[in-house]
Amino acid sequence: MNVLVCISQVPDTTTKITVSPDGKSMNPQGVKFILNPYDEFAIEEGLRIREKFGGTVTTLTVGGESAKEILRTALAMGSDTAAIIKDEERQDSYIVASSIADVARSISPDVILFGRQSIDFDSFAVPSMVAELLGWPNISMVSSLTIEDHSVTAERDIEGGKETIEATLPCVIAAQKGLNDPRYPKLPDIMKAKSKTISEHPKSSAVRRVNVLDMKLPDTKRLNKIFGESDQELDEVVRLLHEEAKII
Amino acid sequence: MNILVYLETSPNGLKRSSSEALTAARALAGGSHITGIMFNGTPAAFNAAGEYGLQRCLNINDKIIEQFSNGLAAIAISDAAHAIGAKIVILSATATGKDIAPRIAVRLQAGLLADCVELIPSGDSVEAVRPIYAGKALIRVKPETAVVVATLRPNVFTARKTERTTVAVEAFSFASDKDVRTSVVVSTSQNMGTIDVAEADVIVSGGRGLKGPENFHLIEELARSLGAAVGASRAVVDAGWRPHREQVGQTGKTVAPSMYVACGISGAVQHLAGMSTSKVIVAINKDKEAPIFKVADYGIVGDVFEVLPKLTSKISAVTGRH
Numbered sequence: 001m002n003v004l005v006c007i008s009q010v011p012d013t014t015t016k017i018t019v020s021p022d023g024k025s026m027n028p029q030g031v032k033f034i035l036n037p038y039d040e041f042a043i044e045e046g047l048r049i050r051e052k053f054g055g056t057v058t059t060l061t062v063g064g065e066s067a068k069e070i071l072r073t074a075l076a077m078g079s080d081t082a083a084i085i086k087d088e089e090r091q092d093s094y095i096v097a098s099s100i101a102d103v104a105r106s107i108s109p110d111v112i113l114f115g116r117q118s119i120d121f122d123s124f125a126v127p128s129m130v131a132e133l134l135g136w137p138n139i140s141m142v143s144s145l146t147i148e149d150h151s152v153t154a155e156r157d158i159e160g161g162k163e164t165i166e167a168t169l170p171c172v173i174a175a176q177k178g179l180n181d182p183r184y185p186k187l188p189d190i191m192k193a194k195s196k197t198i199s200e201h202p203k204s205s206a207v208r209r210v211n212v213l214d215m216k217l218p219d220t221k222r223l224n225k226i227f228g229e230s231d232q233e234l235d236e237v238v239r240l241l242h243e244e245a246k247i248i
Numbered sequence: 249m250n251i252l253v254y255l256e257t258s259p260n261g262l263k264r265s266s267s268e269a270l271t272a273a274r275a276l277a278g279g280s281h282i283t284g285i286m287f288n289g290t291p292a293a294f295n296a297a298g299e300y301g302l303q304r305c306l307n308i309n310d311k312i313i314e315q316f317s318n319g320l321a322a323i324a325i326s327d328a329a330h331a332i333g334a335k336i337v338i339l340s341a342t343a344t345g346k347d348i349a350p351r352i353a354v355r356l357q358a359g360l361l362a363d364c365v366e367l368i369p370s371g372d373s374v375e376a377v378r379p380i381y382a383g384k385a386l387i388r389v390k391p392e393t394a395v396v397v398a399t400l401r402p403n404v405f406t407a408r409k410t411e412r413t414t415v416a417v418e419a420f421s422f423a424s425d426k427d428v429r430t431s432v433v434v435s436t437s438q439n440m441g442t443i444d445v446a447e448a449d450v451i452v453s454g455g456r457g458l459k460g461p462e463n464f465h466l467i468e469e470l471a472r473s474l475g476a477a478v479g480a481s482r483a484v485v486d487a488g489w490r491p492h493r494e495q496v497g498q499t500g501k502t503v504a505p506s507m508y509v510a511c512g513i514s515g516a517v518q519h520l521a522g523m524s525t526s527k528v529i530v531a532i533n534k535d536k537e538a539p540i541f542k543v544a545d546y547g548i549v550g551d552v553f554e555v556l557p558k559l560t561s562k563i564s565a566v567t568g569r570h
């Protein structure tokens with residue numbers, strides 16, 4: 001069973017975001033970039049599928065030169081090969097998805113694994129777009145996955161519950177937390193991964209469908225009224241929630 | 249400017265997020281330009297949609313859709329968009345909406361505006377504002393395509409009823425391609441009797457400050473007095489005190505309720521990522537330096553074990569809920 005895992009490089013969750021002089025993007029200066037946390041579940045699941053069925057795991061990212069770092073992490077975890085599609089911008093999910101779909105057509109994997117969402121663009125878009133471009137089924141927010149012969153059974157999180165979904169291979173899966181516990185790469189494997197080659201694929205020729213006009217930091221003004229725990233003060237809080245915030 | 253709105257139903261009618269979507273559509277175009285689409289719509293759902301000004305609704309009662317499939321749903325909605333000449337297709341950014349909107353966008357060669365918190369009319373199209381970097385920044389995005397697909401973050405757009413309209417329901421059939429290799433929902437399990445944090449209008453969340461799972465009844469009682477859902481920080485979910493479905497934050501759910509009450513939660517960035525767009529934030533923490541107070545409208549510096557029982561009885565006295 002051949003698996004393609006798509007991973008994305010994102011700013012560390014604790015990054016303080018500032019706006020670039022262009023007014024449309026994040027200022028990357030001093031920002032630490034990491035492997036998108038959800039994509040770790042995707043890599044781990046890919047490795048487990050290979051361990052069970054044999055085959056290969058290819059890891060792919062669409063990003064700039066520095067994104068090779070997360071491919072090295074995937075290689076150290078056990079991915080067989082790694083590939084990059086050079087695209088510094090990647091603000092448009094459709095172009096990212098088209099580039100990934102091109103690679104998928106050329107290597108014909110049985111399963112393509114994604115993370116549930118990228119924590120930079122938070123679009124929840126790339127996996128379903130890739131599935132539609134390929135004419136494949138997809139299952140998103142997957143917290144449990146079983147593959148047997150040519151069928152897939154997965155549980156996915158929905159509001160207030162879970163859904164059980166059945167699909168056929170080839171299939172697109174987007175991983176949610178809880179699917180597995182990602183392994184930590186071992187030091188010798190980290191060293192070995194450094195010298196592995198990373199192949200390069202061309203960016204899709206698709207044209208942009210969405211443009212960013214501007215980027216702002218949210219107006220986080222809050223009332224910041226602070227109270228103590230005395231009865232009187234709690235009465236005041238309840239009064240304000242009732243009369244000022246009109247919430248209760 | 250014709251707008252197609254995908255309406256999700258619930259056992260009691262229409263999902264609230266769909267009423268919000270209808271209200272948002274009305275702000276962009278007059279009622280006669282708005283068409284709804286439902287799968288296996290019920291009279292209760294059509295009626296509810298009428299309260300939000302819907303005049304025309306396509307209904308798909310195809311046998312093939314009885315078992316919900318995201319791939320087929322996308323085909324159906326795309327076909328409907330073609331049929332009515334929709335320039336804008338609106339869905340809610342629910343688990344289902346987020347899953348099918350990207351497919352519809354690909355089918356209609358449309359730009360996807362995902363997880364919008366604001367829609368801005370622009371000529372005969374629309375621009376949108378959406379949060380990125382877990383809400384730490386907002387971008388304004390503009391589609392470069394003739395047709396646009398937008399998903400709206402639940403609980404952000406206010407649902408407003410309007411003069412009640414009668415909904416003309418039309419059966420709609422689509423060119424369901426039986427060969428489409430697809431995934432189908434074989435079963436659904438609901439957590440009975442609880443409101444999901446992602447859908448709740450008010451949320452009371454507990455963190456490590458509660459000291460142990462046995463003390464979460466304090467959170468549940470306050471939640472009951474407010475008619476709220478219970479949420480949790482990752483620290484308490486990882487500790488196994490609460491189920492993952494209640495986790496709010498970067499690796500949990502993103503919520504935007506009318507009020508969020510954080511109890512014994514420090515306010516780590518990953519937690520704030522999931523709740524900072526809540527309309528009113530109340531924080532209870534014994535450490536007056538806790539970062540949660542920076543985002544709070546009303547902060548109570550105190551011990552949750554003292555504050556929660558008192559606050560619950562005072563709120564119950566106002567709301568009448570016990």
Ligand SMILES: Cc1cc2nc3c(=O)[nH]c(=O)nc-3n(C[C@H](O)[C@H](O)[C@H](O)COP(=O)(O)OP(=O)(O)OC[C@H]3O[C@@H](n4cnc5c(N)ncnc54)[C@H](O)[C@@H]3O)c2cc1C
Nearest residue numbers: 455456457481482483497498499500512513514518534552
């Ligand atoms: C990649 C990544 C993703 C993450 N995703 C999430 C996420 O989705 N959601 C999330 O919540 N976290 C997430 N975290 C974890 C986050 O960084 C914090 O560790 C977590 O939010 C802390 O939970 P807490 O506030 O309950 O606990 P603590 O940080 O331990 O805070 C407990 C608070 O309770 C207060 N307190 C203690 N006793 C009392 C008392 N008697 N009365 C009143 N107050 C009291 C303390 O002053 C303190 O402020 C993530 C972390 C990483 C690295």
Ligand SMILES: Nc1ncnc2c1ncn2[C@@H]1O[C@H](COP(=O)(O)O)[C@@H](O)[C@H]1O
Nearest residue numbers: 006008062114115117118123124125126
């Ligand atoms: N630039 C990228 N390169 C490779 N995979 C990506 C990229 N962006 C997003 N993905 C994948 O798509 C998932 C969902 O991302 P998004 O649609 O941006 O929320 C991520 O978890 C990744 O698995």
